[in-house]
Each structure stands twice: as C-alpha cells, then as structure tokens.
Amino acid sequence: MxxxxxxxxxxxxxxxxxxxxxxxxxxxxxxxxxxxxxxxxxxxxxxxxxxxxxxxxxxxxxRWGIKPFAAPPKPPAQKPVKANLSAPVVVRQVPTDQKIVFVTLDDGAEKDPKFLDMLKDLGVPVTMFLNDTYIKQNPDYFKKLQQLGNTIQNHTVDHPNLKTLSAEAQKREICGDSDAIAAAYGKRPVLFRPPFGNYNDATLKAAGECGMGAIILWRESMQINDMQYDEGLKKLHPGDIILAHFRGPSELKGTTMTQMMANLFKKIQEQGFTIARLDDYV
Ligand SMILES: [Zn+2]
Structure with missing residues (x-):
C-alpha cells in the first residue's frame, strides 16, 4: 500500500x-x-x-506536487451574501476576513478523468458553472464531480454573449441550462455566471425569473501557470472568487488540466489561503 x-x-x-x-x-x-x-x-x-x-x-x-489544504473555517451561521430572485446580487468577492478563497470552474469542455482523482485526493470544493452543450457530451463526468460534493451551477446553454441577445433569448439560454442541470443532476442551480462576464439589465431580470439569486463574477482568473489579478491587485484577498476553466492540453499549450489546477492550488497555498465552499457563503 x-x-x-x-x-x-x-x-x-x-x-x-x-x-x-x-x-x-x-x-x-x-x-x-x-x-x-x-x-x-x-x-x-x-x-x-x-x-x-x-x-x-x-x-x-x-501525488499532485502540492501540500494538503487546511480545512476551511466553519461557515458563518448566516450567509454573508443574500441571494435575491427579484434583483440578483452581483458578487466578485464574498465579504469575510478569513483567509479563504472560492474556486470556480467554467464551461466543461475538457473532461480529464485525472481531475476526478485530484479532487478526491485533495478534498477541496469547487463550484462548476457549466453549459449544457458541454454537459451533454458526458453528463456522467460531472455527476462524479457532484458526488464528491461539488456544486453545478448555471452558465447558459450555449455560451453566447448575452448582451447581444434579446431578453427572451437570454431567458431561454438561462432557464434552458437550469432545466438541463436539474434533469441531469437532480438539483436546480441558484447561482449564475454570464459567459465572458457580460450582462445587462435584461440578464439580471431573466436570471431572477429563472431562479438565479446571484450573479457570480470573479476577482482572479487562472491562466496556464499564473494567476491574472484584478486591475491594481497583485495578490489574493479574503473571499476572492477565482475563475478557472475545464481546459486541456490543446487550450493550455500542452499543459494538462491537473497541472494547471496544481499551479492554481500552489498559488493559493503560497499566499496562505485555503478553499471554502461558495454555497456556504452565497
Ligand atoms: Zn464560460
């Protein structure tokens, strides 16, 4: 052994x-x-x-070249961000003074089986914002991630730039993704991430009508080796939401999904942070 x-x-x-x-x-x-x-x-x-x-x-x-993560602190009894269906709140950072960050993974294009092993080994939570287009290719892959305790949320059916769509078309994209996720995974999303971070007033209205209580944006985005910080920021801050993607070697210049994620996890650890569960805070 x-x-x-x-x-x-x-x-x-x-x-x-x-x-x-x-x-x-x-x-x-x-x-x-x-x-x-x-x-x-x-x-x-x-x-x-x-x-x-x-x-x-x-x-x-x-096994992944990193240290174990410290267990996150007990989440607050009351969520610091209140979801609101009639006017979804826009969140880039969760108010907290604890050294926690939230890892989010978008789209769902790459389905690297090794990433399942990685999350099993590390036991850290991620929030997935998935397009039905990618889910349909292999629903079981994301089911396995869900079974590890990770949450699947809404990112539209087809990943359009919502600002270019009519209110009605936006609603179809958002409600359609929720319907597909509920059917495949037994749980309706409550958090929404607009593709490219692009949204307008019609998006907020449509998102609320589709049952989304919060629009989740991000403060940092993970590249292949490095983290891109919000303008003016050079480091992580308590409660930051980090964007990464299900990407593989063809999009990462030969780097695998797990290598990219190991790079991300190292950046979090080097700065003394651990990873908490977004659903516990929003
Ligand atoms: Zn996306």
Missing part, C-alpha cells in the same frame, strides 16, 4: 515537471511523510487511486 503511494508520488512529480518549475514543498509535520519509505522502492503497476486513508492525506496531495 505504502509503496504504491510512493510510486504514484514519483509518477506525479515526473508529470508535474512539464512546464512547471515549482518544486514540491517540504511536507508538514502532522502527517506520516512519504519520505519515511526508502527511496527507489517504486512498485510499478501499483498506482491505485482509492480514496486515501486519513493518514495518507499528505501523500495524496503530494
């Missing part, structure tokens, strides 16, 4: 070497370190991806 974990760690480190010059950080103290196992004892073909036992949390994170 232990040998298998080390094998996986070595494999992950080799993979992470592509386009990423960040060396993994030393392990923390409260976990049994994979370093306790003699080096070189790599067991090929023993790379199982079963959920890690609690003591293996450190090794599970190390």
């Amino acid at each position: 232990r040998l298998g974990v080390v094998g996986a760690v070595v494999a992950a480190l080799l993979l992470a070497g592509c386009g990423d010059d960040n060396k993994p950080k030393p392990f923390g103290q409260n976990m049994p370190s994979a370093g306790a196992v003699p080096s070189g004892s790599v067991a090929p073909g023993n790379n199982t991806q079963a959920a890690p036992a609690p003591g293996d949390v450190q090794a599970a994170a190390a």
Whole structure:
C-alpha cells in the first residue's frame, strides 16, 4: 500500500515537471511523510487511486506536487451574501476576513478523468458553472464531480454573449441550462455566471425569473501557470472568487488540466489561503 503511494508520488512529480518549475514543498509535520519509505522502492503497476486513508492525506496531495489544504473555517451561521430572485446580487468577492478563497470552474469542455482523482485526493470544493452543450457530451463526468460534493451551477446553454441577445433569448439560454442541470443532476442551480462576464439589465431580470439569486463574477482568473489579478491587485484577498476553466492540453499549450489546477492550488497555498465552499457563503 505504502509503496504504491510512493510510486504514484514519483509518477506525479515526473508529470508535474512539464512546464512547471515549482518544486514540491517540504511536507508538514502532522502527517506520516512519504519520505519515511526508502527511496527507489517504486512498485510499478501499483498506482491505485482509492480514496486515501486519513493518514495518507499528505501523500495524496503530494501525488499532485502540492501540500494538503487546511480545512476551511466553519461557515458563518448566516450567509454573508443574500441571494435575491427579484434583483440578483452581483458578487466578485464574498465579504469575510478569513483567509479563504472560492474556486470556480467554467464551461466543461475538457473532461480529464485525472481531475476526478485530484479532487478526491485533495478534498477541496469547487463550484462548476457549466453549459449544457458541454454537459451533454458526458453528463456522467460531472455527476462524479457532484458526488464528491461539488456544486453545478448555471452558465447558459450555449455560451453566447448575452448582451447581444434579446431578453427572451437570454431567458431561454438561462432557464434552458437550469432545466438541463436539474434533469441531469437532480438539483436546480441558484447561482449564475454570464459567459465572458457580460450582462445587462435584461440578464439580471431573466436570471431572477429563472431562479438565479446571484450573479457570480470573479476577482482572479487562472491562466496556464499564473494567476491574472484584478486591475491594481497583485495578490489574493479574503473571499476572492477565482475563475478557472475545464481546459486541456490543446487550450493550455500542452499543459494538462491537473497541472494547471496544481499551479492554481500552489498559488493559493503560497499566499496562505485555503478553499471554502461558495454555497456556504452565497
Ligand atoms: Zn464560460
């Protein structure tokens, strides 16, 4: 068992070497370190991806070249952002003074099975804003992510620039995506992200009519290796919402989804933040 974990760690480190010059950080103290196992004892073909036992949390994170995330603080009894159907609130950052950020993943084009393993290993929550166009290609992939405790929210059916559409067409795009998500995953979205972050008054009205209580924008967006910060900001702030995408090597210049996400997770950890669940705050 232990040998298998080390094998996986070595494999992950080799993979992470592509386009990423960040060396993994030393392990923390409260976990049994994979370093306790003699080096070189790599067991090929023993790379199982079963959920890690609690003591293996450190090794599970190390598979992806990162440290485990600290558990987020207990969410507030009252959500700091109140959803409002008659006038959906627009949110880029959740008011909090705790060192938490929220990770959101858009569209759903890339469906890398390794990303399922990554989230299983790390146990951090993400919020997905998915287009039915991409869901339809493989609904089961996102079902598995939902079963890990991640939330699926609305991003329109076809990813149009809503500002170019009539009020009626906007409503079709938004309600249609909610209908598809409810049918596939048994839960109706309550949060909406307009494609490209573009919206107008008709969008807000349509979103409310389709059951959306909040428009979720972002403060930072993840590129391949680096984070793009809001103008004037050079670092994460408590409550920031971070945008990333389901993207693969063809859109990431050869980098895989899990390498890009490992880069993102490192940026969050380097700045002393952990990841909380958006639904607990909005
Ligand atoms: Zn999008």
